[in-house]
Amino acid sequence: MALGLEFLDITSFRRLAFFLGTPAGELLKRAVEMAFYLLIVYMIFTEYRQRQRRDYKYLAAGFFALFARNAILSAILFTDVFGPSPFTRFSVALFFLDQTLETIALLSLVSAFLFPVFKERTMRFQGLVALWLVGLGLVHLGLYTLVRNGLVTLNLGEALVDSIQAGVLLLSFFVIRKGAYPNLKFARSVLVAFAVYLAGPLSNVISYLVIGHVDLRLRVLEHPLPFISLFLLLRAVYLNMVDKAGLYSKLKESEETIAREKELSQMKDNFISIVSHELRTPITSMKLYLSLLREGRFGKLSIRQGKAMKTVYDESTRLSDLINDLLTIKKMESGKLELEMSTFDLPEIIDDLYVRIAKEKGLKVVKHANHCLVKGDKNRLKQVFINLMNNAIKFSSKGGKITISCGSSKAEWWLSVSDTGVGIPPADLPKIFDKFYQVEDALTRKNQGIGLGLAIVKQIVELHGGSVDVKSKLGKGSTFTAWIPKT
Structure with a gap:
């Protein structure tokens, strides 16, 4: 029974691999990936509208390039599967277009995750990315021209394109592993994702160097690798967004708390200022008349009345001192207290x-x-x-x-x-x-x-x-x- 299941699994895998190698299988794979990338682009674009972060911009550009790549190839494969394809004679051009979009996508994704390294040199980083994009586009165009004119074989052209993509991915390993990106919370997911993606082009280059061409069996095995890699990247992006959203929410709550505290402090200060000034005038008048009473200006006081008057006068003086304290602290906080030396x-x-x-x-x-x-x-x-x-x-x-x-x-x-x-x-x-x-x-x-x-x-x-x-x-x-x- 176990042998039967094992045979069934191997047979199913071979059938799946064979199907994915056909135009219909490739169409299905690219259609699924296209829908997946469109969803990612929408999610990143929505987040970018709320917070204008440049790394989100690179992420959106990368996944959109992958979406465009799959959309173009899906349309071509659709005509190939369901009718005579008019694009057969453009197969070499379509291959290089496909690879150019993939390279642009990889460079954009790598740039998104490496952007914080160059946060202090934003303009320089943007210039370097633009230069790399133009340069890689020209390199792909040059390779296409050489292959089209028979100066370079298609196998060598494929190997050179794979080596370019491997170099772009290895750049992220060099920067992240060197420690230039200490604030990357999800570095492991990013590195694993790039490593999985790197396995495809790197194995193709090795295959070409060893046997002179890319083994078709490697091509079959590579089919799920880009999808797995991009799924891991999406996980890192999602966790990063959720983490940033949590921090943003906490920051907003803190700002609201500080604003409320400032408002309450301002209300308290205004209350102190108003009450202090409103109390000062009647207290001054009270002390004046109490002084006149103590001096006998309104008639002689008995001993008992004198003691009571003295108590009232002393307490009014203490109240006056308290009001002075309130006014003094108010002046100190506003920086208006000046010393009279x-x-x-x-x-x-x-x-x-x-x-x-x-x-x-x-x-x-x-x-x-x-x-x-x-x-x-x-x-x-x-x-x-x-x-x-x-x-x-x-x-x-x-x-x-x-x-x-x-x-x-x-x-x-x-x-x-x-x-x-x-x-x-x-x-x-x-x-x-x-x-x-x-x-x-x-x-x-x-x-x-x-x-x-x-x-x-x-x-x-x-x-x-x-x-x-x-x-x-x-x-x-x-x-x-x-x-x-x-x-």
């Missing part, structure tokens, strides 16, 4: 209001302020102190201690605020100067602000050419020090 005594930037607020909270405040003249934007540097002090007050509990120190050396001066509060987790230290960043901790959450104070401190100090460092131990407290060079 002046010379002043360093302890002048220590605002007694926040010292008093700290004491009212039950915190001990220790000052080590050395008198020295420094140069800088006094109001902005005072904002640095306020933000550092406000931060220390928020994260310190009753009975804690805040130490304020400032001084200078030959090259720089410094301002330091230290507290015995809850401290900062090590993981949060690199991010505490980020805008709107807040330390997430059960002990500190109730004291959270909006996360602008330290970001403003850092930017103001850096505008003065200085730096801010922080030392902290969880549960022990933190020390912030601003270092500014003397200029």
Whole structure:
């Protein structure tokens, strides 16, 4: 039974091979290939319309050349199979036309896969491809002329054409295997496809060199090789397109996400700007009338009323400072913040209001302020102190201690605020100067602000050419020090 099946398989293969060697078999093969190539050209052209990639252009040209080759030969074979063929006397010309289109197709496909190697030299690469196309076309025309005039035998002409096609395919091996195409994700599929295609022309050349002509049995065996090769190439093209489409989709999603984030950021900035300006005017009016009330301009206040008035005034001042923070960060982001430099005594930037607020909270405040003249934007540097002090007050509990120190050396001066509060987790230290960043901790959450104070401190100090460092131990407290060079 096994012998019978084996005999059947061999017989079937011989019949198939014999049929493919007939005009009818060749017509069927080329008709199938023609439909296949037309589908590929349509797919590549559709992708090319969406993304104008030059490698797709070469791919489309290559597969279209194969389609045209099969369309022309199918039409000729059709007349040969179903009636007397008027093209018999043009057999040599048709052979060279067929081979010329095949060579053009191979060169276009090789160029498509090698294009990224020459991406930085696009014009030069295009010129080389055009030169090769013209040159190979002229070579084929010359060979046809020589064969037509009997100066070269048809067998030698076929062998020379096969050697040209083998050379075009070997070029891709040389470039890809040399490593000049490291970004080719599907290099293996491409190399295998070209190797399968190369087997045909290479075996024909070897056959001619050994026995002086191309063995017809080799021609029969070669029939499926181009189709298999082009199927492997199509696989590489398809995977490449799918991969690129996926990347394109991800890139588009990323761009949309970035656009949404920018829009939200712009809305937030506009909101901050509007709210800040709208709040500033009424806060200023409130502070003015509160000052008049405290001075007794509208009548003498009782002790109890005076304490209440003082609390309201202090909180309105803190609210005013918060609004200033919002406006400052807005100016910094737009690049409109300009420093108003002046010379002043360093302890002048220590605002007694926040010292008093700290004491009212039950915190001990220790000052080590050395008198020295420094140069800088006094109001902005005072904002640095306020933000550092406000931060220390928020994260310190009753009975804690805040130490304020400032001084200078030959090259720089410094301002330091230290507290015995809850401290900062090590993981949060690199991010505490980020805008709107807040330390997430059960002990500190109730004291959270909006996360602008330290970001403003850092930017103001850096505008003065200085730096801010922080030392902290969880549960022990933190020390912030601003270092500014003397200029």
